Amino acid sequence: MEQEIACLRARFAEEIGNVSDAEALENLRVAYLGKKGEVTSLLKNLRDIPNEQKKEVGQLINAIKTEVETAIAKKMDELREAALAAAVSGAKRYNPTLPSTEELGSYHPITLVQRELEDIFAAMGFTIEDYAEVVNDYQCFESVNIPKHHPARDMQDTFYLENGQLLKTQTSAAQNHIMRKYGAPLRAIFPGRCFRNEATDACHENTFFQMEGMMIDRDISISNLIYFMKTMLSEVFRRPINVRLRPGYFPFTEPGFELDINCLICGGKGCPSCKNSGWLELCPCGMIHPNVLREGGIDPEEYTGFAFGLGLTRLAMMTYGVKDIRDFNAGNLKVLSQFESR
Ligand code: FA5
Numbered sequence: 001m002e003q004e005i006a007c008l009r010a011r012f013a014e015e016i017g018n019v020s021d022a023e024a025l026e027n028l029r030v031a032y033l034g035k036k037g038e039v040t041s042l043l044k045n046l047r048d049i050p051n052e053q054k055k056e057v058g059q060l061i062n063a064i065k066t067e068v069e070t071a072i073a074k075k076m077d078e079l080r081e082a083a084l085a086a087a088v089s090g091a092k093r094y095n096p097t098l099p100s101t102e103e104l105g106s107y108h109p110i111t112l113v114q115r116e117l118e119d120i121f122a123a124m125g126f127t128i129e130d131y132a133e134v135v136n137d138y139q140c141f142e143s144v145n146i147p148k149h150h151p152a153r154d155m156q157d158t159f160y161l162e163n164g165q166l167l168k169t170q171t172s173a174a175q176n177h178i179m180r181k182y183g184a185p186l187r188a189i190f191p192g193r194c195f196r197n198e199a200t201d202a203c204h205e206n207t208f209f210q211m212e213g214m215m216i217d218r219d220i221s222i223s224n225l226i227y228f229m230k231t232m233l234s235e236v237f238r239r240p241i242n243v244r245l246r247p248g249y250f251p252f253t254e255p256g257f258e259l260d261i262n263c264l265i266c267g268g269k270g271c272p273s274c275k276n277s278g279w280l281e282l283c284p285c286g287m288i289h290p291n292v293l294r295e296g297g298i299d300p301e302e303y304t305g306f307a308f309g310l311g312l313t314r315l316a317m318m319t320y321g322v323k324d325i326r327d328f329n330a331g332n333l334k335v336l337s338q339f340e341s342r
Pocket of ligand 1 (some may be wrong): 081170
């Protein structure tokens with residue numbers, strides 16, 4: 001029996017040395033440890049061994065069984081490691097941290113419109129800025145000429161945090177930071193998420209996006225504002241867009257406007273969508289108030305500028321024909337995955 005076990009050990013050592021893949025290893029395992037395997041047969045034959053030798057021979061068989069099991073497990077680990085190393089460094093290189101290609105996600109429609117606008121403004125020399133969502137009272141209000149207790153604060157019902165900070169109600173909260181960062185002249189847009197404690201309906205959300213823009217230089221006038229707005233809107237809507245300015249009040253502009261566009265549905269003739277006026281309200285804007293320039297470290301005697309605060313979420317509704325603003329935040333993938341870059 002000892003002789004037999006020694007032969008089996010030698011044969012197994014040779015065979016496992018030749019194994020180069022998982023399938024061959026599994027065949028080897030079955031050949032030695034399976035129901036009819038060689039080691040299993042040795043154990044079965046133990047009953048024919050005389051009683052006085054059983055203990056010793058049984059120990060030998062158990063030892064070879066353990067050896068075979070350990071060698072197979074070790075070989076399995078080696079094969080796995082070799083396969084991974086080959087995949088990572090070999091010709092079929094892949095990155096195991098990348099998400100699956102089976103179910104690709106899609107961009108949110110607001111992101112798609114935001115990127116389109118960013119491209120349009122970048123082409124006109126504007127930088128794209130990011131800013132915080134949690135800001136302080138100075139950033140959101142005081143720096144843009146809305147002192148404490150000013151009635152204009154009532155226009156934006158604000159979520160205050162226990163530490164005195166607040167969720168930004170308007171992207172104008174970044175104006176002061178950007179003026180101080182670049183000084184004049186500057187051209188920047190800064191998209192961002194805004195929060196207001198509003199009752200929601202088809203056009204109002206408590207969480208929505210705005211895209212703010214500022215241009216500050218010598219001799220900037222309302223004509224520059226109209227030019228940039230018309231160019232941007234004509235690019236977004238892919239047709240020439242007529243705009244008109246109506247007076248609007250914002251503490252951080254002087255003068256301030258509501259910018260309307262010709263109704264895209266009736267072309268300006270008048271229809272239910274534009275309440276028969278031929279115009280749609282789209283973008284509040286104005287010339288930056290001298291107090292705001294001064295607070296941003298820019299001399300209003302030397303420089304002037306315009307600013308606008310486009311409702312990005314509402315623009316996404318118009319661009320993609322979404323009738324209810326709440327669809328954007330509902331997290332329904334069936335709705336959101338329908339949108340593609342245009
Ligand atoms: C402002 O927030 C000003 N900061 C915009 C501005 C910037 C004016 C620079 C002048 C110069 P207003 O509160 O009107 O303005 O909001 C701007 C736009 O945000 C609105 O026209 C609208 O499109 C969008 N908006 C406001 N509230 C909501 C809301 N609850 N849900 C969805 N969109 C909203």
